[in-house]
Amino acid sequence: MSFRYLGVLGIALSVVASAFVAATSVNAAPRVTIKYAHCCPPDHTYGVYAHQFADKVKEKSNGEIVVEVLDGGVMGTEQAIAQKVQLGTVQMGGITSNNVAQLAPSLNVLVLPYMNDSPDDLTGDGGLLRSGAFRDELNKRVLGESGSLRVIGGFTNSFRSLFAKDKCISTIDDLQGLKIRAPKNPVMTAMWESWDVSTYPIAWGETFGAVATGVVDSFDSPTDVILNMGFHEHIKYITEATYLPLAAVVVINNDFFNGLSADDQKVILEAAEEVDIAHAEYVKENVARVRKALTEDHGVTFCELEDPEVWAEKARGAWPQLYELVGGGKDWVDTTVRYKETGSLE
Template identity: 75%
Template sequence: MKIERLGSLGMALIAALVMLAGLAQMVSAEPRVTLQFAHCCPAEHTFGVYAHQFADRVAENSGGEIAIEVLDGGVLGSEQAIAQKVQLGVVALAGITSNNVAQLAPALNVLVLPYMFDGVDDLTGDGGLLRAGAYRDALNERVLAESGSLRVVGGFTNSFRSILAKNQCIDTIDDLQGLKIRAPKNPVMTAMWDSWGVSTYPIAWGETFGAVATGVVDSFDSPTDVVLDMGFHEHIKYVTEASYLPMAGVVIVNNDIFSGLSEADQAVLLKSADEVDQSHAAHVAANAERVRKELSENHGVTFCELKDPEVWKEKAQGAWPKLFELVGGGEAWVEETKHYKETGTLN
């Protein structure tokens, strides 16, 4: 009787060991597919949070068969350089500000028109332009046609751009005069600043911290969290949270690489991006409160408020007719975008 009992225990132990060995093999097994995802910023920055959330979702949704290797910190260069590397297939995926992908796909310049959007929900909320749906399908069709190889599979924001300054509050449009302001090298954004009577310095993002530190520029615009998360609070002491332009980011993938995946693997990437598009929006909302509190309480940053926002809006929107030729699809695509934003349907 004892021998039989020991035999049963032994068999059970062997079975358990076999199961554990199988699980260990599954855990240690190499992924079947590995794709690289590049972006501009540190892992803790909003862009990095999106990238790592995406990597986690892909791993879970694929049962570990697909791995996303995140390249943090702009190791592949500027955002424009990263976009070009995705276009060429040097790297599979990237999360990039739309104005820096627009060099390759001008249809994205519609997301850069000042005062096009009332809030970030217009982009990433339910039915937003960058969420999976009819509008993003239409946008993707244009991006693919214009770039030849880029596909949009996700979208995110980092709230509205703020005006960040070293030495003064910017309360009125007149306060811009005499400032040395860095802005992205994008023709639509340059025209916006021109409408406010400002000539900007088109300095690459990776060079912006040094430019601010050394006095080459004394102001730039960007979502507020970069002041905290990327150390700009050492020099930036005034933040004007304006509402002229939300930072619209797109997740792009090289179309040849994407098309070379199985339909099941493609579905995993799309599903994962859609899930992170939603979860990341919640992160951005919560992060904004954290950033403002830490900057004001711990780093002596003053938050300013525009006294003449209607003047900024009138001048910037007055430049729209000159900008249509810079948008792929022109005025018709701009009107299509406005129509979808207002009705949730395409013309």
């Protein structure tokens, strides 16, 4: 056997061994497992974020960190999930901000009506939920109020739209005479009252039946609900307004996070930041897809508001009675408005 042959054989064996080591390192049992809970099915906007994040963490850590996504509300309501993350029973959650606000009232600033005009105000460059000075301050407040919740990301399911069975809602006067379902939420109640409307506080699980039987003939929610849950059988008119976004925060238990190595923390934070950006693009594409399907496949009509400034003026007029629900009160609201206008917290 020649020395040349032995040399080639050695190189070949070295390459095989390196490939084997690389493969086994990727497929080895993870060093860290993170449970991430959320409300919805995996193909829902919240589920899409969760699985994008899980995939990104696995990629960045070479499989050493695994995010176990708990879909479909298996850990309970969003408020229950927030409490579980606070206690560390579940390490992470992607949760609508008003449902985390029970533990960290500063988050209520995100759901004041007409605080934001578009999803970009939250998830675009410089948005309130994007990595930056505002979210750093928000995180500091949330951590102080909750004791253990750290905000590392954020996303939306666009804005709540207005739905009706029998007519377009094009002006504020069109609300009169409608039987409107709305959550029993003090912020939303104050908003509807500012428009001189009394709503029906029907539980979400009963809403489809209430619409089908005529108990109510209107409600609001993200537009994809109409398509994904079959409401298009009864709802034929949609007004895409911009009074209230579905703003969600990605939270992690702070003690768990602090127990990770600096490298692992970097993986988690970078993954969240990249998915925040990618998911915002997904939401834009999904809004267009849903609108197209509802229009072309289900005969739904999309309506335009003719007097949006009237809606905004009246709803913002309700802010003073809502300051007490916001951690930091009027000062934190004013700081948020100033940041949106100037990009500065000062």
